[in-house]
Amino acid sequence: MIQTIQLIKFFYPFIILAVFFCLYKKEYSINRRFCWCMTMYFNARRLFAFLTVGLLIFMNWCCYVTNPNYAVLLSAVITCCLFSYRVADAVLHRLHERTRLWALTLMLALICYSIPYMYSIFLVLYTVGVASVFYPSERVLRIRNEANSICNPPGLLQRIIRNYY
Numbered sequence: 566m567i568q569t570i571q572l573i574k575f576f577y578p579f580i581i582l583a584v585f586f587c588l589y590k591k592e593y594s595i596n597r598r599f600c601w602c603m604t605m606y607f608n609a610r611r612l613f614a615f616l617t618v619g620l621l622i623f624m625n626w627c628c629y630v631t632n633p634n635y636a637v638l639l640s641a642v643i644t645c646c647l648f649s650y651r652v653a654d655a656v657l658h659r660l661h662e663r664t665r666l667w668a669l670t671l672m673l674a675l676i677c678y679s680i681p682y683m684y685s686i687f688l689v690l691y692t693v694g695v696a697s698v699f700y701p702s703e704r705v706l707r708i709r710n711e712a713n714s715i716c717n718p719p720g721l722l723q724r725i726i727r728n729y730y
Contacts (some may be wrong), residue, residue, distance in 0.1 A: 567630065567631060570630055570631050571616065571631050574624070574627050574628065574629055574631060574684070574688075577624060577688065578678075578687075578688070578691060581691070581695050582695075585695050585698070588699075589682060589698065589730065590730050592726075596716055596726075597722065597726060598679050599699075600701075600722075600726050600729045601722055602727055603699070603700070603701050603723065604701045604705050604706065604708075604709050604725050604729075605709060610654065610700070610701070611650055613696070613699070613700065614647075614650055614653040614657065615649075615650075616655060617653070617657075617692060617693070617696045618644060618647050618648060618653065619694055620692060621640075621644045621647065621688070621693075622644060623639055624685070624689075624692070625641050625644055625685060625688075625689075626690045627686035628640070628684060628688065629641075629685075632682070632684075632708045634682050636682050636683045636684070636685050636686050638686045639685075639686060640686045640688065640689045643686075644689060647693075656693060656697070657693070657696060657697045657700040658697075658700065658702070658703065659691065659697075660694060660697035660700075661697045661698065661700050661701075661702050662702055662703060667686055667694060667698075670690055670693070670694045671690070671691070671694045673690055674687050674690035674691045674694060675687075675688075677690060677696060678691075698730070700728040701729065702728070702729070704728055705725055705728050708721070708724050708725060708728060709721070709725070
C-alpha cells in the first residue's frame with residue numbers, strides 16, 4: 566500500500582506535465598469544448614476548481630500517509646483556503662493574468678521540490694500553477710459578454726480559442 570502511494574507521489578508531476586504538454590494550445594475537439602464550457606458556464610469553472618482542490622486533497626493525503634511532517638500541515642492549510650470558490654477563482658485568475666507571479670510560483674515550487682520535506686508544498690504550488698494555465702482569463706470572459714459576438718457562435722468560439730491562453 567505504501568509503495569503504491571509513493572509511486573503515485575512520484576509519477577504525479579510527470580503525469581500533470583504530460584497532460585499539460587499534450588493539451589496546451591492544441592486544436593483538438595476536446596480542447597475546443599473545454600475552452601467553450603470554461604468560458605460560457607460558471608458551473609464548469611466551479612467544477613474545475615473543485616476537481617483541482619480534490620486532487621490536492623488526495624495528494625496531501627498521500628504525503629501524510631508516506632511522510633507526515635509540518636510541511637504537509639502547511640499544504641493542507643493552503644488547500645483548505647482553496648475550498649472557498651471565491652478564493653480559488655481569485656488565485657487561478659491572478660496566476661493566469663500575471664505571468665511573473667505564475668513564474669514565481671513555479672520557481673518556488675521547484676525550490677520546494679529540491680527540499681525533501683517540502684514535497685507536499687511543491688505539489689500544491691505545482692498543481693495550482695498548471696491549473697491556472699487552463700483557467701479562462703478576464704479578457705476571454707469579456708469577449709463572451711460582447712453583444713455582437715452572441716449572434717455568431719462559431720466566430721465567438723474562434724475568438725475564445727485565439728485569446729484563451
